Ligand SMILES: [Zn+2]
């Protein structure tokens with residue numbers, strides 16, 4: 001996700017379009033496997049920094065929080081960052097301790113690296129409880145097979161996903177009352 005800003009950084013007020021399509025590795029965490037990541041953004045030299053504004057999109061493989069099956073989804077994350085050039089390669093000991101401006105990414109040389117902000121943005125875009133589809137019935141509480149599927153041979157009331165979900169909810173509620 002490296003972008004050459006050699007020209008841009010010399011001209012305050014200048015802008016530069018960025019379009020990237022890259023494989024940037026496995027993804028924010030194990031529950032989410034990233035496919036190709038697309039970035040469409042614009043860089044601008046603000047005089048003090050290089051600002052980035054745009055969007056990152058990625059195809060991901062997620063695991064459904066109800067039926068536990070994996071499914072493909074698209075993530076989209078807004079990108080908004082600022083990069084400031086430092087004379088030495090940025091690192092922990094780069095003499096910027098006490099620097100208050102936390103949302104500036106330091107860079108050195110002709111290139112900035114969008115990988116970190118893109119990964120961060122996509123990580124935030126992963127749903128807390130991914131669903132393969134909104135109406136996913138989850139697993140049958142009796143047999144453990146996907147509720148309402150042909151393989152679930154339980155009594156009709158067990159097979160009804162809405163009733164099963166409701167029953168799970170009320171059961172959970174009961175347990176939590178017992179516990180506290
Ligand atoms: Zn599901």
Ligand SMILES: [Zn+2]
Nearest residue numbers: 140143152154
């Ligand atoms: Zn069943």
